[in-house]
Amino acid sequence: MAIPAITPYSMPMISDFPQNRVSWKANPKRAVLLIHDMQQYFLNAYTLGESPIMQLIENIQLLKAKCTELGIPVVYTAQPGDQRPEDRALLQDFWGPGLADDPVQTKVIDEVAPNASDIVLTKWRYSAFKRTKLMEIMQEQGRDQIIICGVYAHIGCLLTACDAFMQDMETFFVCDAVADFSADYHKMAMTYAADRCAVAISTALLLEQLKSIYLSTNKAVAKANLHSLTQPLVRQQVAELLGESPSDIDDNEDLIDRGLDSIRMMSLAERWRSNGADVTFVKLAAGPTISAWWNLLSSAK
CATH class of the missing domain: 3.40.50.850 (Isochorismatase-like)
Incomplete structure (x- = not known):
């Protein structure tokens, strides 16, 4: 048996x-x-x-x-x-x-x-x-x-x-x-x-x-996340990294001068890339303003 x-x-x-x-x-x-x-x-x-x-x-x-x-x-x-x-x-x-x-x-x-x-x-x-x-x-x-x-x-x-x-x-x-x-x-x-x-x-x-x-x-989720991204939300995400209020940050202000260092800028690039955006640290650093970044992000939608 x-x-x-x-x-x-x-x-x-x-x-x-x-x-x-x-x-x-x-x-x-x-x-x-x-x-x-x-x-x-x-x-x-x-x-x-x-x-x-x-x-x-x-x-x-x-x-x-x-x-x-x-x-x-x-x-x-x-x-x-x-x-x-x-x-x-x-x-x-x-x-x-x-x-x-x-x-x-x-x-x-x-x-x-x-x-x-x-x-x-x-x-x-x-x-x-x-x-x-x-x-x-x-x-x-x-x-x-x-x-x-x-x-x-x-x-x-x-x-x-x-x-x-x-x-x-x-x-x-x-x-x-x-x-x-x-x-x-x-x-x-x-x-x-x-x-x-x-x-x-x-x-x-x-x-x-x-x-x-x-x-x-995951690609579909990332695409949905990218489409839900707005310019005020971009400003909010930057403000969180700077420890400031979104209302205190001007869309055309140089964020490097504001105190946004390369480490935090790279973290933003990685975050937005994971949502399907075609952004890199180099692209963000070339135009370090909310307006310039929003143009990059919105063009990927």
């Missing part, structure tokens, strides 16, 4: 992926990354240094790094050791007693270990939603997409994908960031996911989608 030793097999390539029936795109503002059951107990079945475990770990590291960078919540599942019979229930019949209450078995492997800001859920059943607060966490944060990686593809990963679909969550099944008992089980899992409940996707394409949508969203 224990998990069998897993013979190395090649991690599927994009050419091996099934055709998707839906065209959902992963959005950093909507997604949660689920790192599923990456505990030592489950990974002991693989041959260290062989495929698919090598690519599995590398791709989960890439996913986590990008999600952390973009502010996407990272959630882990981890099964507890020495489960009581009433908690283990029917899993006992299929898999035996499961993990011992020993960190050597229960810990998430060091290569993808959770950070202090990550969420770790105690997992009791195949689906990561069963007897956990995963759905509550996603709803509280306004998230309706879930990115799934980890082990095992045809068991917990697939059942979580199905459960997410039945709760109206768009699911992304990262085919080269999951692993399974064999190439056949792996193929079955990603095929079922693509056919019935998820987008089957590669790590590289998912990262590309997240980056693209993040950049386009």
